[in-house]
Amino acid sequence: MDTTESTYQEIELKDLDPRLRKQVENAQKSISRNASYAIDICTNILQREPGCLDVRKILRTAQKRATAGKTSGFSRLLGSVTSAPFAIKASTQLKKDPKAAMESAEKMLSNDPANASAQRMLGQAAEALGLWETAAFAYEEAKAADPKSLEIKLALGNALIEAGRAQDAVHVAGEVLADLPGNDQAQELVKRASVAESMKRGKWEEEGGFRDKLANEEEAIELEQQARVVNDEETVQKLVSRNLKLLEKEPDNMNLYRDIINGYRNLEDYDKALEYLKMARERPTGRGDTTLERLASDLTVQSMRKRIAGVEEQLAAKPDDASLQQQIESLRKEEHDFRLKNARETVEKYPNDYAARFDLGQLLYEDGQFDEAIQQFQQARRNPKVRTRAILYLGRALNATGKSDMAIEQLKAAKGDVIGMSDLKKEIIYDLAIAYTEHGDEDSSIEELKEIYQDDIGYKDVSDRINAYYEKKKKNQ
Template sequence: MEEVALKDLDTRLQKQIENARKAVDKNPSYAVDILINIVSRNVACLEARKILRQAQQRATKGKTKGLGGLLSKVTSIPFSMGSESKIKKDPKKAIDSAEQMLNSNPDNVVGHKILGAAAEALELYSTAVFAYESVRKLEPNNTENIKSLMTVHIKTGNSEEAIRIGEAAYRANPSDDEVQTLIKKASVEQTMEKGKWEEDKSFRDKLKDEDESQKLEQAGRAKTGDAALHSLIEEAKKGVAETPDNMNFYREIAANYRKLGDYDSALEWVAKARELEAGRADVTLERLVGTLKGEKMQKAIAAVEARLEADVENEAAKAELEKLKAEERAFRREQCEDLVQRYPNEYSYRYELGELYFEDGETDLAIKELQMAQRSPKVRVGALILLGKAYLVKGFHDLAAEQLTLAKSEIPGMTDQKKDVLYELGSAYEQQGDMDRAMIEFKALYGADISYRDVAQKIDDFYSSK
């Protein structure tokens, strides 16, 4: 099933939806009554569903707390129990059920989850993104939802957004292998779109013999499991013995040891590859060393976390976990600082380092790196946004507004990144005491997404104070 644009609906429905849109602020219940039936009959029209959600937010404002919130949880139970089987059996019916839950409480996480999964089943991927993004606003640390959102972004070719979301989740929980895998998958998709393979996994473009490349790729696809990976490693080692200067075999061995979780052996073979003439100048191998060391540390963290799950009172394990996490973060920072020192004009490294400094509360160091990072078109917008946030932390509201205004002008459309900028820019003006300019930003955000953070409350408070 394909998504249907509002303009492609029957003109009579378009009129009804437009009337409902106009009624959202003054008579949201009326708007809900109109839209709930239209959305049910036109499940693929995401624009109508978004207007419905705005109306529901307005209609139920203040009614979902306390007893109302409890009742909405209770009414969600029949739909949430066994929801996976119901989605597979009849995804359209599952969407109707989800909408019933959201009609009672638009902040019902279960309802949004069911909507997202059912939309995926119908291949309505934009609707699925809308649902999973709604969950992310309500539960920003819900890792399972973040994985679902990343997966849909990858399916729709929006790899850059998947990577952005995944990297934030990875920083919060570096031991989550699934998030790492999705980031890598998104990176592969992104580079393949540009006509090349992911740099630390593929080597087709480095082979002179195309037949050899195809043979090895087919072997990799045909063999899975630990025994098969060991077999592939042995085959590649024979290749090294026959043609010791062929970088391809070293990469294959290291990649398969990495899949086995044998990071020491993977690092050993990367080191051997770097001893070759072709390997000495290969920056991707250098970066791979850092990646492998990081993954080795994450594996150790995961092992201790598993011990703690089995014995939550294990004080020695708690201390060990804290120590390992501190070491892992220090390693990431050290790696970044080293890369910046050696490649001072590679501004993406400066951006990454600036992020780490900002998260560690070292705002002045973050500002220095981010000011330089914005020279790169690739990370410029992200650097401007983070720089604005850093200035806000220091209380430099005018400087923050300058950076965020620049960022806003460089982001086309209304993306999640643009919403973040509008909110932060509004906050900068608000903290300056310039409520007129603050409301311009908050109103733009409110008009695009009424449920974004506490923007609805800010708008209501502003008009109530008049």
């Protein structure tokens, strides 16, 4: 991507030309009665001021208003067809003319505001122009449309760091690590965010302040370089040591505790991380912090998984060692049992935490305790963030207990929740196809699989199932 210096800057609505501000006011007033007019106004303003995020947010509201109730399968198909020329154009513009790519992406979003690919393209173009707040907004919208995409989450985390929102970046990285413990890219994101947050807290980025806070010029230069990409243990250890010294002066500073814990976590020294987490929870400011409680559970699981990985390495060198095989099985059971026990305790303590109920349901499902899992998934549907995946697992659990007709109803509902074709949508459609097969409706099963086949021929065994169906059909003719 062309990284030449951009002539565009982020600009707030209040700093726009007064005449443009008046146009924005008119756009806001017209959204409810004439969203298309609002879209035209905002589009014209953004052509002049692509860095005005306030206007872009108003545009997005207008786009969503204009397309409300038009998200049927046919409408989405029609939208994808009419957007195709803009998609091709935008992808070729990214390197040569990022501003034009942003405009093409917005045209796609006017057809379908939930188009994750268009949002991602908008984010990439904003990056090229150095408009990091705009990039973060685009990736946040893309993540909402495709919540399981690792690529989008990592891009969002990077944009948040560049936009000065390091804590938000840590939260995004935490989401990735919750699904993919040990993911290198997410851990790298946490390291970079930790450095950025430390610099921000110390006001090291203020002119003159950065070097004044360090003992000598060489260390200043070294830390300036490391702050851009922190990817080695020595750098992380230096940051931890610095925060430990600061903690001596501010023993109740929870932010310092979090930085220290994250530092040890990045170093994979989970015992040390848990030690300081215990200390944090004993401080007056940490006793009622429920996020620390959840973090303790996550760190314990990561510690267990590190032990499992260590034994797996030994087993790889000695594949016939029965004692190592038994040790791995024992450690895996210990880790699973801990997670299950912790999930039960969390739900008992916080019965209205429906995300926790979803976690418990998954563990019960893995154990084959389907009836209890169904109960948890049914309640977890109340949380919008896990609703779709809760319905997916509810369908799986119903199908596993021979209730394929009920599973079909749930999976159809989950399918309707997801706009566009994403990894989650493929999961749902595949499971719906399996449920139709279990129900004896092979034709409906194949119709579902065709949707995946036309988007991703390599997904699981979809190609084999489709080919077998047509071979069977050919023989019966």
